Amino acid sequence: MVPHDHFYEVYSESEILDIVATLDVRREVPRAYNYFDDGAHYWDKYAHELEAQDTPNIMNRTRSLLDANQGYIDTLIKPFHRVNVIDIGVGNALPVRSFLGNLLSSGKLGRYLALDISPGMLEIAEQNIKSWFDDKINFEGHKIDITHERFGNFLANEYLNNQSESTINLILFLGGTLGNLRAPADTLAVIANSMGRADMLLMSQKLDSTRTRHYFDFNTSPNNPSLAPIHRFVFDMLNIDESLYRVEMGFHPEHHARYIRVHLIVSLQIEFRLADGIRLISLEKGDSILLWYFWQQTLPEVSDQLIKGGFYPIHLSQSPDKEYLLSIARLDSSLTF
Numbered sequence: 001m002v003p004h005d006h007f008y009e010v011y012s013e014s015e016i017l018d019i020v021a022t023l024d025v026r027r028e029v030p031r032a033y034n035y036f037d038d039g040a041h042y043w044d045k046y047a048h049e050l051e052a053q054d055t056p057n058i059m060n061r062t063r064s065l066l067d068a069n070q071g072y073i074d075t076l077i078k079p080f081h082r083v084n085v086i087d088i089g090v091g092n093a094l095p096v097r098s099f100l101g102n103l104l105s106s107g108k109l110g111r112y113l114a115l116d117i118s119p120g121m122l123e124i125a126e127q128n129i130k131s132w133f134d135d136k137i138n139f140e141g142h143k144i145d146i147t148h149e150r151f152g153n154f155l156a157n158e159y160l161n162n163q164s165e166s167t168i169n170l171i172l173f174l175g176g177t178l179g180n181l182r183a184p185a186d187t188l189a190v191i192a193n194s195m196g197r198a199d200m201l202l203m204s205q206k207l208d209s210t211r212t213r214h215y216f217d218f219n220t221s222p223n224n225p226s227l228a229p230i231h232r233f234v235f236d237m238l239n240i241d242e243s244l245y246r247v248e249m250g251f252h253p254e255h256h257a258r259y260i261r262v263h264l265i266v267s268l269q270i271e272f273r274l275a276d277g278i279r280l281i282s283l284e285k286g287d288s289i290l291l292w293y294f295w296q297q298t299l300p301e302v303s304d305q306l307i308k309g310g311f312y313p314i315h316l317s318q319s320p321d322k323e324y325l326l327s328i329a330r331l332d333s334s335l336t337f
């Protein structure tokens with residue numbers, strides 16, 4: 001079988017090589033590539049559905065934790081004249097709408113930088129920011145892969161112009177995205193190496209509990225699971241029809257992660273067209289392919305991960321049901337000598 005022609009338009013050569021290598025070596029489709037092209041619209045639709053739900057979810061809890069902690073965040077930014085917001089993995093920007101609105105009303109909002117691996121997500125976020133705030137917020141979108149690309153260079157001007165003393169950068173990493181990445185500690189190091197001394201990292205995520213280990217809110221039943229559109233885009237681009245696999249979702253006690261994977265009902269050979277030739281990937285009947293995971297962490301584990309990553313957690317705020325967390329951390333300057 002061969003991927004859809006559109007596959008070669010959506011992804012760059014290096015992204016295709018990454019998809020091929022990860023499929024070959026790890027039997028995994030990197031989650032991030034499902035946010036491209038139509039995948040960005042699938043996420044946008046899903047995020048709006050989450051926002052409209054009354055039951056707790058990562059979208060409405062992230063928003064309410066940001067609201068509930070606004071007073072505290074105001075205290076932290078009080079000494080600064082200007083606040084830049086750097087939104088990593090911006091999605092459709094929905095969780096930050098009122099947060100940005102508050103900063104705008106305070107007169108302190110400086111730059112708003114949106115960083116995302118998906119050009120489609122950046123386009124949707126830009127349209128949203130324009131429609132919510134007219135031209136009052138200048139959207140600066142950058143396509144980067146946060147697992148290995150630093151963003152400090154986007155802020156270099158401010159250092160050169162000596163604005164850094166009166167400016168603070170708030171780095172947002174919302175929606176539990178860190179927990180979807182293969183090596184969260186490596187990504188935290190990239191973020192730490194992009195931050196300035198006074199800057200703060202704000203992350204939201206779902207916490208581990210017996211209940212959340214079995215929680216999937218992707219509009220699909222765990223007893224008769226199918227792949228939700230937000231997890232299927234790459235498979236669709238590869239022309240792998242849903243009749244060719246069985247979907248499994250669950251909690252892996254050894255890896256301490258929730259996961260979604262598929263088991264192939266038939267053997268498949270996928271022929272990829274690369275710049276210097278054809279690459280054939282053979283998948284056997286019964287092989288499983290990992291499509292999504294989330295590393296389950298308790299609050300002490302999140303705190304520990306931040307400390308090991310060179311951060312000092314200054315604030316950990318949980319939702320009343322203790323299932324969602326907003327963490328605020330600075331770089332731990334005591335580690336320098």
Ligand SMILES: C[S@@+](CC[C@H](N)C(=O)[O-])C[C@H]1O[C@@H](n2cnc3c(N)ncnc32)[C@H](O)[C@@H]1O
Nearest residue numbers: 032035089090091116117118121145146174175
């Ligand atoms: C779970 S969504 C969260 C979106 C938004 N922050 C929210 O809370 O609704 C993850 C977002 O991160 C982006 N993303 C995933 N992996 C990434 C990576 N390695 N580098 C940059 N962005 C990434 C996706 O394209 C998507 O927009």
